[in-house]
Amino acid sequence: MIDEVLHYLALQQGDTVIDATAGYGGHTFAIARAIGSKGNILAIERDDVMASFLCKRVIQQRLYQNVVVVNGNYRDLDDMCQDEQFENVSGVLFDLGFSSWHVEHSGRGFSFLRDEPLDMRYNATDTSAQTAANIINSAPRDTLEYIFQEYGEEPKAQHIAKAIFQKRRQEKIRTTQQLVDIITSVIPRHTKRKMHPATRIFQALRIAVNDEIGALKQGLYAAQSHIGKDGRIVVISFHSLEDRVVKTVFQDWKKKGIGNILTKKVVVPHFTEIQRNRRSRSAKLRAFHTI
Numbered sequence: 001m002i003d004e005v006l007h008y009l010a011l012q013q014g015d016t017v018i019d020a021t022a023g024y025g026g027h028t029f030a031i032a033r034a035i036g037s038k039g040n041i042l043a044i045e046r047d048d049v050m051a052s053f054l055c056k057r058v059i060q061q062r063l064y065q066n067v068v069v070v071n072g073n074y075r076d077l078d079d080m081c082q083d084e085q086f087e088n089v090s091g092v093l094f095d096l097g098f099s100s101w102h103v104e105h106s107g108r109g110f111s112f113l114r115d116e117p118l119d120m121r122y123n124a125t126d127t128s129a130q131t132a133a134n135i136i137n138s139a140p141r142d143t144l145e146y147i148f149q150e151y152g153e154e155p156k157a158q159h160i161a162k163a164i165f166q167k168r169r170q171e172k173i174r175t176t177q178q179l180v181d182i183i184t185s186v187i188p189r190h191t192k193r194k195m196h197p198a199t200r201i202f203q204a205l206r207i208a209v210n211d212e213i214g215a216l217k218q219g220l221y222a223a224q225s226h227i228g229k230d231g232r233i234v235v236i237s238f239h240s241l242e243d244r245v246v247k248t249v250f251q252d253w254k255k256k257g258i259g260n261i262l263t264k265k266v267v268v269p270h271f272t273e274i275q276r277n278r279r280s281r282s283a284k285l286r287a288f289h290t291i
Contacts (some may be wrong), residue, residue: 001236001285002030004267005093008234008287015090018081018226019073020219023099025054031093032063041067042086046122051103061201071123075215077222088228094219096242096279097283098122098206110206112198115177120209123241132205136173136193141165151213151241152204159186160201176202202241213241220249224258224290231290232262236283243284250288259290 022043046053051071109118118133149158188199267285
């Protein structure tokens, strides 16, 4: 949704912008073109492997004087802005979709279609974060049920938590395939079912491992504290939990007189974009304008 992002950010030459979820740099470089050689971008990427790759791309495109790449979590955006002296920011972008690289190449168990270790950390060097295997094998049964219900909205959360609890008494659950087998023993896979039975559970675990909801709330409020008047905050979310947080925060800011919500209704991708990129079909964009 690059066109929509640029539209709602309404960037000018020389602006200072934060791309809080830089990834490969798709949005970062589009923003760089919009703000020109006098503009500056703080590009934040949580995964150290992808941050390193992004640094190389920045150098290749000769944008190293304009783009500062930081390997970190946008929940710490306040500290990053202070360290890199990014103040009076014109726009902040949060694209909350996780990269296809994590699914296809990281080997960290993000996909239920590959047999990989149950890790799911966005940054595998972050030893402070529990892996998905840690949670699956050590969390109390009611905690597992809560994670599956709260973050995955899984109707069979109680039954799946019970099945995991029983299975881990027999052996450690270390791989995605072991977990998929447990889930499908509770929810058999039918050819008519569009969604894979493991979809919601894998989403829930990923959110829990990376504390995505907590990080989003902290990141949004940190962004608002560093953005100047007439600034824009744009968020692309990919599931109802994220979208609910963004909607609630924006409504709270409006009530407090911080600014106005630019998107009266959530903005979704055009049909042509969905055809080009199937993963974009669940994207929802919301934007806020500070005054």
